Amino acid sequence: MSRSSVDQAGAAAADRQVDLFGLLAKFAPLIFLLVLMAVFAILQPRFLSSLNLFNVMRQVSIFGLLAIGMTFVILTRGIDLSIGSLLAFAGLVAAAVAKGGLESRFAVGAGAEAAGYGWPLALVAALGVGVAAGALQGFAITRLKVPPFVVTLGGMSAFRGAALLFAGGGPISGFDEGYRWWGQGYVGIVPVPVIIFGLFALAAHVVLRYTHFGRRIYAVGGNPEAARLSGLNVDRVTLQVYVLMGFMAGLGGFVLSARLNSAEAVAGLTYELTVIASVVIGGTSLFGGIGTIFGTVVGTILIGVLLNGLVLNNVSSYVQQIIIGVIIVLAVAFDTFAKSRRRRV
């Protein structure tokens, strides 16, 4: 009796200790974000203007949609490098559908609007391309047993090539108002992409926390062998995750083309890096099984604020790339450190 209560007291003490560190690790990105915003606000008062903040959020939203999908992928110990290319490809397909074919691609303005198939079909096409591409990659990963890194590196090249081939290298521009609303519109004072991002973030949070699918994702990423021996179909979960990622890339491509009123084959270059950085900074472990949508949202905003603040302070885009690169490495180093902490416990 006394023995067990001693055990429990010991365990509780250990828990408290871990919790302090865990709490810090959990809120570190949020604290970092607030500090960063304060610094930028002091350096450049324009930063805090509502115009700029909504601008940041609108930019962040596209990355955010991708980062939500990427969170699922990384939770299962996977990675998807193809999303930037897939986003461009899906955006072009959506644009072509909206314009009623490639012939009228250069037609800008009111005359061309009547010719297209409208934005609903364009959206479906973009999502279809994303889902099909995700399924293809998921199939290669689960059936052909090619590591996700390699499959999606191949996808990164192949989808970019497909986008260039499809559009002949040029942009497809000039959409009707219904299409543009998805990227440029407002509901009240809130930009539409921000609303889309918010809704999907909420849905993803619910899925991860309260559904079977979410539980399976954490289990597969936490210990694939134990998941298999617990009767989970690891391949099926993996496939589903890449399909979901493809869906989000398709949606991102559609929203981006709507925002820019143009789709082009070189859209989304290096997005995969920014997105992976956002997810990892948000506390999702590249070793799988650990991470939350809340963290990903914070991580995405953090990266967005950082980039925006750098632009406002006239830091060149070359330097921005260097900073993103350094941040990725530091975030993973922190993750590894946290992992070794956990192991010691």
Next chain:
Amino acid sequence: MPAPLLRMAGIAKSFPGVQALTDVTFEVAAGEVHALLGENGAGKSTLLKILAGAQSPDAGTITLAGQPISLPSPQAAQALGIITIYQEFNLIPTLSIAENVFIGREPARFGLVDWRRMNAEAKGIIAQVGLELDPRRLVSDLSVAEQQMVEIARALSMQSRLIIMDEPTSALSEVEVLRLFELIRALKVRGIAIIFVTHRLEEVMQLCDAVTVLRDGRLVGRAPIGELSVDGLIRMMVGREVERLFAQRPRVEAGALALEVEGLASTGDPMDQHATSLHDIHLTVRRGEILGLAGLVGAGRTELARAIFGADPIAGGRIKVAGEVLTLRSPEDAIAAGIGLVPEDRKQQALFLSLAVRNNLSIAALGRLAGRFGFLDSAAEDRLIKRYGERLSIKMASPEQAIANLSGGNQQKVVLARWLALEPKVLIVDEPTRGIDVAAKAEVHQLLFELAESGIAIIAISSELPEVMTISDRIVTMREGRITGELPAAEASEERLMALMTLRQAA
């Protein structure tokens, strides 16, 4: 008696929570083939790791040819001529024979590898062990026996005085074993001492000059082989008074057949080169019965468990649960048929260490906790966790506590609860009490008794013979992927089991 080539005296070594070796003295003479014997966990591997420089002793002295030596690293041991040939070979499969023989000491000219000389010398070296192969061939293309010969050849080329062979015969055919023995006798003549570790006692009688037996980390005895019989060896290995640590459970009348395995064959985990193949396995377990599976490391007990559970593909035979033939493509199928498995390696194969107790406990039962639209019925989950948390008296702060922070015993109870939540017909427990303390061990045993009483058929695998004898109603022994015997627990003794586990002819 001449001064021994090697003398280890007063060797002690402890690991957190375990005293692996206590005051062990071990001597080997030059030109002697010396068997080192003991049960699983007797301390053989630790002693050999110390000798190989892979671990350092807490106390004790080591002398080689009268000179005190220290072995701070494997390199130091090799430099002194102490070469270990591990059961899982130390060769690099993607390199050639010659590259493997000379790895780290390639002959060079002007700072570059002298390939011609290296290949020529390697050819000579492997010829000494009777290998007529092109030294440029890749090791991955060689048979297991040939790879072993390459290992021995490499040992010879390093001016070895003492070669340690850890279960060298376990992967060889009978003809290859005879070849190996010839080679070992040739090495003897050259004055090289051999330490020979094996589970096959007949080989000890046939090949070795002397034997040292360890038990529970202590030296039991040392004797020339001429003074011993196989029975005597078994007695030395088992030795201890067979104490029944825990209360026997009342033997209940066994019920209907729950599991039938007929002519099962498999090649084990396709990803694991060292998996034991199973041959023609027949066994049955009844409702309410606990069947013990005993065997030494590599006997194929775990492979059998995994095959029944659908975790490894089976090559032949049938598995029936409650009279129905199963088609097992994955553990998912086995679970659907009512089979559960508590795997051998809790951390690697059972637990999700990054997750909470809740997720760990209910993972297999998710299908039963279905709410609407793919949501979990969290009220049902709470009830499930409460029920099994209480029934197994799992000590946890809350279901949200990280499983990594529970004790080994409580972690194991969570894994058991995971299966109980599915109300299985057959439960296989592989080393159910490994790494948990004595009190928790008794609790797990008690729990297994209760489960059996409730009508579940249980297969219990344990490397500890007293444990197998305590918890089982009936014991089946295995060796090298085959079943070698069967005893009612009441008639089992450690001596009889050990004989069935080690001898080719069932005693």
